[in-house]
Amino acid sequence: MHQPRRRRVSHNFTYVSACGKYMIFLLNFLFWLLGGLLIAIGLYAFVDKWQTIGSVKLTNIYDVFLNISLVLIIMGAIIFIMSFTGCIGALRENTCLLRFYSFFLLVFFLLEMFIAVAGFVFPHRMQSLLDETFTDKIITTYREDPDLQNLIDFGQKKFQCCGLSHSGFMDWSKNEYFNCSSPSVESCGVPFSCCINATDISSGLVNIMCGYGVQKHTPAEAGKKIYTTGCVEEVRIWLERNLYTIACVALGVALAQLFVIYLSKTLEGQIDLQKSRWRT
Numbered sequence: 001m002h003q004p005r006r007r008r009v010s011h012n013f014t015y016v017s018a019c020g021k022y023m024i025f026l027l028n029f030l031f032w033l034l035g036g037l038l039i040a041i042g043l044y045a046f047v048d049k050w051q052t053i054g055s056v057k058l059t060n061i062y063d064v065f066l067n068i069s070l071v072l073i074i075m076g077a078i079i080f081i082m083s084f085t086g087c088i089g090a091l092r093e094n095t096c097l098l099r100f101y102s103f104f105l106l107v108f109f110l111l112e113m114f115i116a117v118a119g120f121v122f123p124h125r126m127q128s129l130l131d132e133t134f135t136d137k138i139i140t141t142y143r144e145d146p147d148l149q150n151l152i153d154f155g156q157k158k159f160q161c162c163g164l165s166h167s168g169f170m171d172w173s174k175n176e177y178f179n180c181s182s183p184s185v186e187s188c189g190v191p192f193s194c195c196i197n198a199t200d201i202s203s204g205l206v207n208i209m210c211g212y213g214v215q216k217h218t219p220a221e222a223g224k225k226i227y228t229t230g231c232v233e234e235v236r237i238w239l240e241r242n243l244y245t246i247a248c249v250a251l252g253v254a255l256a257q258l259f260v261i262y263l264s265k266t267l268e269g270q271i272d273l274q275k276s277r278w279r280t
Contacts, residue, residue: 015277020263020270021090024090028082029087031079031083039080045072062133062137066137066141068147068151090264098264098267102265105257105261109254112253112254113254127236131165135174139171139175162190162231165230166230169194169215169227172189189214191211196225
């Protein structure tokens with residue numbers, strides 16, 4: 001009887017898929033460049049702010065979250081480190097780096113899913129949490145941080161809102177410049193970005209005084225000149241109006257993350273198979 005022949009394996013045979021390996025490398029290389037760009041932009045903004053106002057206050061965790069330049073640096077550093085481990089892990093076929101990479105990708109994925117589910121199931125609770133946690137800090141530091149000020153102005157114009165919480169435009173009474181007891185000319189006012197028509201059509205110039213004194217008026221009277229609803233509420237309404245679009249984008253991002261995790265774990269298994277072949 002003939003014994004079954006053993007299947008010969010070519011000397012150059014490898015279990016590691018070159019396609020999967022270089023796909024992971026290329027994707028992470030692009031994100032590595034993105035991380036470096038975010039770090040560079042954040043550092044430039046941080047140094048420019050330091051030179052402009054002379055100091056940067058960082059007394060608690062909220063100061064870090066509300067400092068746009070620091071947020072960019074932290075986000076860039078996370079993306080830079082993660083994508084670097086993915087690049088080197090795939091290129092050098094290092095399973096330790098690949099495990100580190102896929103583990104933290106999974107952690108970020110689960111964290112994103114938790115936030116998305118919490119926001120979908122408990123929208124009003126999340127809104128209240130944002131109101132209570134960030135309103136006072138954001139309003140009071142409006143003039144202390146130019147980056148935050150520009151972000152707030154952009155948000156108020158984009159979403160046609162004023163202030164953050166359910167108190168709406170009256171949130172600005174918590175700011176030392178807009179408080180009615182302030183000796184400033186802006187006393188009892190709101191930022192120009194709250195105004196319905198802040199730009200003069202004939203001259204094209206922004207009337208920064210358009211919101212002065214509106215806190216003395218009733219919401220109905222103030223509503224003729226400025227937006228009176230808080231931005232958290234307006235953003236929630238905007239999210240509800242664009243729910244399907246946002247859900248599709250979020251689903252696409254989630255599937256892309258899962259695909260990269262799958263590629264990484266597959267490459268790990270292929271590398272382990274190749275190593276076992278070498279040992280035998």
